[in-house]
Amino acid sequence: MVKVSREDFTCAAATNASAYRRVTVPVLKIEASPGPAVALMAGVHGDEWEGQAAILQLWHLLPGVLQRGTVYLLPAANAEASLAGTRLSPSDAGNLNRAFLGAPVRGYTESVAAALESRLLPRIQALIDVHSGGASLRYLPSSVITRYGDDPFDARLPALARAFGLPHCVFFRGTETGSLPAAASRQGVLRLSAEIGGGRETTRDLVERCRDGLLGCLAELGLLTSAPPAAARPSLYDLDAPAATLRTRESGVFIPGVALGQTVTAGQTIGQLIEPARPDTPLRNLASPQAGTIVCLRAIARSDDGDCLLQVAPALSLDSLASLY
Numbered sequence: 001m002v003k004v005s006r007e008d009f010t011c012a013a014a015t016n017a018s019a020y021r022r023v024t025v026p027v028l029k030i031e032a033s034p035g036p037a038v039a040l041m042a043g044v045h046g047d048e049w050e051g052q053a054a055i056l057q058l059w060h061l062l063p064g065v066l067q068r069g070t071v072y073l074l075p076a077a078n079a080e081a082s083l084a085g086t087r088l089s090p091s092d093a094g095n096l097n098r099a100f101l102g103a104p105v106r107g108y109t110e111s112v113a114a115a116l117e118s119r120l121l122p123r124i125q126a127l128i129d130v131h132s133g134g135a136s137l138r139y140l141p142s143s144v145i146t147r148y149g150d151d152p153f154d155a156r157l158p159a160l161a162r163a164f165g166l167p168h169c170v171f172f173r174g175t176e177t178g179s180l181p182a183a184a185s186r187q188g189v190l191r192l193s194a195e196i197g198g199g200r201e202t203t204r205d206l207v208e209r210c211r212d213g214l215l216g217c218l219a220e221l222g223l224l225t226s227a228p229p230a231a232a233r234p235s236l237y238d239l240d241a242p243a244a245t246l247r248t249r250e251s252g253v254f255i256p257g258v259a260l261g262q263t264v265t266a267g268q269t270i271g272q273l274i275e276p277a278r279p280d281t282p283l284r285n286l287a288s289p290q291a292g293t294i295v296c297l298r299a300i301a302r303s304d305d306g307d308c309l310l311q312v313a314p315a316l317s318l319d320s321l322a323s324l325y
């Protein structure tokens with residue numbers, strides 16, 4: 001017998017126009033039977049839609065199909081940012097993925113992080129946390145493995161990435177103590193993430209691939225006894241390598257000459273930076289920092305010093321993941 005209950009919480013989010021305003025973060029708890037507890041989360045950044053839409057579908061679907069364990073669904077972890085369609089929280093400009101800093105909390109965003117760290121993370125063994133490129137970037141549909149600090153290699157991660165079913169898997173290394181990976185690491189929670197789509201838009205296809213990936217992860221974790229779909233064999237891209245990210249050091253209008261998924265050589269021209277309002281400015285060609293596949297591309301043409309324009313890395317076998325630890 002599946003038991004469904006709401007575990008919403010609210011956090012103060014005062015603005016100049018609303019002194020005692022509070023924002024509600026929706027949480028659904030679905031208990032099937034003894035077994036692992038898993039959280040499926042999206043909307044840590046409010047403008048990343050695939051995971052938010054997919055978890056909203058599971059909000060209605062999962063109570064009818066969960067067979068074992070407990071699942072917490074958080075379709076919009078930063079509810080204020082989701083409602084505004086922004087990456088950061090409107091009331092305090094906070095980045096929820098940098099706000100897990102412990103007491104005392106300084107405003108709405110850190111209050112949400114503190115609630116997640118004290119109320120959710122101690123109750124779960126695994127977390128699937130879906131992101132996307134948001135307004136400014138587009139990603140190839142990828143599962144994500146983030147190693148925080150000196151976390152040891154966890155042999156369950158490649159199986160979980162395969163169960164997500166996406167053809168790509170990117171590897172990051174996290175160093176900020178206030179990130180969600182850091183908080184999950186502190187509490188020993190197994191964590192897989194994803195980067196799916198972006199560019200201030202989404203599609204039904206991407207949402208359904210995300211939903212099916214989340215169901216595949218629940219099957220891999222033993223919460224669904226139905227056979228998981230055929231596992232993918234995703235290629236692995238090490239985005240921790242310094243040459244994996246191209247940032248502009250000048251302002252201009254970015255004209256990409258490559259597409260997501262395209263393979264390039266080191267030094268190949270991947271686009272140009274132009275300045276139409278200053279026609280005497282020489283046209284600047286941009287070179288790929290290394291050979292590989294374009295896995296992330298900036299979605300906004302107007303760019304400034306420090307903006308990420310693309311990420312590129314050679315496709316590795318997922319079997320090589322352990323060598324990155």
Ligand SMILES: [Zn+2]
Pocket residue numbers: 044045048131132134
């Ligand atoms: Zn994000």
